[in-house]
Amino acid sequence: MSRRRSLQPLLLLLLLACLGCQQHLPPDPQRPWSPAERAILASLTPLPRLPPSPGNRVAEDPVAVNLGQVLFFDPGLSANGQVACATCHRPEKWFTDGLPLAHGVGQAGRNAPTLLGSQWLPYLFHDGRKDSLWAQALGPLEADVEHGYDRLALAHRIAKHYRQPYEQLFGPLPPLDDLTRFPPHARPVPFASTHPHHQAWQAMAEADRLAVNAIFANAGKALEAYERKLLPQEAPFDRFAQKLLAGDPTAATAIPLAAQRGLRDFIGRAQCVNCHNGPLFTDKGFHNLALPPLPGQTSLDVGRALGAQSVKADDFRCGSLYSDTQRCEELRFLNPKFEDFMGAFKTPSLRNVAQTAPYMHTGQFATLDDVLAFYRTLPGNARVGHRELVLTLLDPEVSQADLLAFLQTLTGPLPEAQWLHPPQPIPPPDDPRGP
Amino acid sequence: MFKFRLPLATALLLAAACTRPAPMPALPAAEVAAPVAAPAPAPAPLPAAASPAAALPAAVTPTITMRATGEHFAAVWHFTPPKVGELFAADLTVTDAADKPLTAAKITVDATMPAHGHGMMTDPELKQLSPSRWRVEGMKLHMHGSWQFDVRVEAGGVKERLSALYQQAPEAADGI
Incomplete structure (x- = not known):
């Protein structure tokens, strides 16, 4: 007992000294x-x-930047002709929309994040279901509640309004005016095999589907080329x-x-x-x-x-048919089962x-x-x-x-003014189908 | 008269609790802990970090060598210090405790943050270069702080876990 009592001041001192050294100073x-x-x-x-974007060979091309900037502000890329990327990524709001949940053709299930700084992220969306900015851009275009658009409509719109810069960047478009091969509207619709867009997609020849996928991916690559100008300052x-x-x-x-x-x-x-x-x-x-x-x-x-x-x-992941690189270290080592x-x-x-x-x-x-x-x-x-x-x-x-x-103090200015608006007049919507 | 009576067990418990590593690193440079071996299944407590690398001139990129010796086996990690969030590779040598090569050893590797209760978000791949040497690719430490590198070895019917502590410096990866 006396031994234990004699230890107490020592222990107390040790404890106090220890607590002191572990506290962060005020x-x-x-x-x-x-x-x-x-x-x-x-x-x-x-x-x-x-950082470079090895999956996108036009990432630094000024023609792609310009095309991407037009597409970003183009509400024609939506089911109702009213929703552009810039609808939810508003430049004056640091490319967000100020809403809890994004609102496009309908109400989305998640918040629209800023684009500033997204160029460094190996995974995009809040759940990281895309691994490049160009692949990310394709998701909202076909989401029912966002643009509600489809890749065939996009291909036709590019052929009609953006053919020159597109073909300069990516080569000749397929014969999209053959509507028997390339219907006005079609896309794969997961878990909805009776959806008319899905059925139209399934009715297409596989080679034509792949050609349209490439146009879809290339539109994403142009969008990324523009988005790479939207840097935090x-x-x-x-x-x-x-x-x-x-x-x-x-x-x-x-x-x-x-x-x-x-x-x-x-x-x-x-x-x-x-x-x-x-x-x-x-x-x-x-x-x-x-x-x-x-x-x-x-x-x-x-x-x-x-x-x-x-x-x-993902069909458009790094290393896919549409990716310009096969070096995909991030994806290769991703552990999808990480608890x-x-x-x-x-x-x-x-x-x-x-x-x-x-x-x-x-x-x-x-x-x-x-x-x-x-x-x-x-x-x-x-x-x-x-x-x-x-x-x-x-x-x-x-x-x-x-x-x-x-x-x-983490707030910097917006990117340069030239990136905050469409670079040229936007063509009118082609075929709005109503909300 | 006031008499402060602190039960011995409580005092020891509090003293032990407050010796856990502070959330901020003590040193700016990459640090290497004195590695320890932890026989499976119960790992031995790991010691605080020491820092042989910190003594190097700033311009030199040090190479980390960490050794963990167990009862049956020994592991030596060899790698260039990664930045936070950067994929990196390491060379790993696994021998018996007397540094003699193994035959037909099976190993797995992992890195966890004991203070945070999580591991890596990546799934590293092992390439065997010789009976005792492996190339580990796809490691990524996404936070600075204390990481525990584990090698689980199985050879000759014996299993053992070899653990070593690595103190990840805060320097961030530049780009992806």
Whole structure:
């Protein structure tokens, strides 16, 4: 007993010393940034150079950029002649729509993400079911609730209005005016074998179907060439961090003190940087946060668990007939059975995050305040899968105002003005079929 | 008079709990833990990270060598430190505990973050180069922090897991 009592002060001292060394220091802007903090700052800036898109041989071609830009703003590429890519990816809203769920021909099931920064993502859509920007662009075009369009209508529209740039880029179009071979409307419709578009598609010769698939893919490649101009721009955070790392004393005034405190917390005790890492502030991975559903939403969404299966089987994936590369390392090593993919969704970039409300894959949270409030309490359990263990309650001592001030410093200007509108007049819709 | 009585077990528990690694890395450069062997099924506790690589000049890209020695087998990892989120490959040598080559060994590899309870999002492929050497392709560490590299070895009717800790630095991959 006396031995145990004599140990107690020692243990207490050890405990206190230990607790002290494990706590993150309070975010005092006057305190010099530690080597560990500097290393993390250096990993967050500058913006990286644009990666190549090996699956798209016209990715850098100015003719493709121009064609893609016209297509992006063309509402003729929709069932009702009213929905363009730019309908949900509005340039003035940092290429989002401000709505919880995207709204095209009908109501989509997920939020429209920004396009700025998407060029670095190995997987597109919230569930990552596409592995390139050009393949991604094809999804909404044929989704019933988005453009509601079909690849035959697209091929005819390209032949009618965009033949010159298309053939300059991709070679001659097939004889699309032969409507017996190339009906006005047709596409494969999964799980709907009686759909007239599906039946028209099945009635086509296989070689003609492949030729139309190639036109469809090429339209996606032109869209990607344009989207590669929609890059996030340098933000106040970049100027602050680069000055700080260079030893420039004017760093201290580059962003508000509250933002500097918020940044320390972001990379420190708030642990945001665990997943929001790198210069895009995303690990490009997928996580289950056990988010609450939108009010009234009852369907269960397995997210990445299905997305990872889909991308491995996608007709337009890397290495497919329509891809310009056979080097597909990302897809090759993707583990579709990764258990934490169940109910997981992609970590979004935080570049320009203050401009891209509402938040999460179905826009569950209207404001960044709401997002941070969620991280403070982590209410409820996952409806599918389980909440990832890495996610712990946001430290109550972290100032909401400081974190918000920091997130504001990630807003850069919009891309150059020439990319924010159609480059030339858009031809009228050809054959709107009504909503 | 106030008497603070901290039960011994509680104190030890708290002291142990607070020694878990802090979420931020202690050092900016790639770090290598002193690797340990963990006989299956129960892994031994892993020690804190040490950093031989941190002493190298900044301009030199260090190559990581991590050894894990178990009761029956030993594994040596050899790779260039990857950036966060970057696919990378590693050379792996697996021998018996006395460094003698194995015959007909079956191995699998994995990397997990013990503090986060998750592994990699990729499914690495193994190419056997010789009875004791493998090329591991398709590894990807998508977060900075402490990763545990595991090699599960089966040879001569004996199974063993060899674990080594690797501290991933925060430097991010440039592009895909």
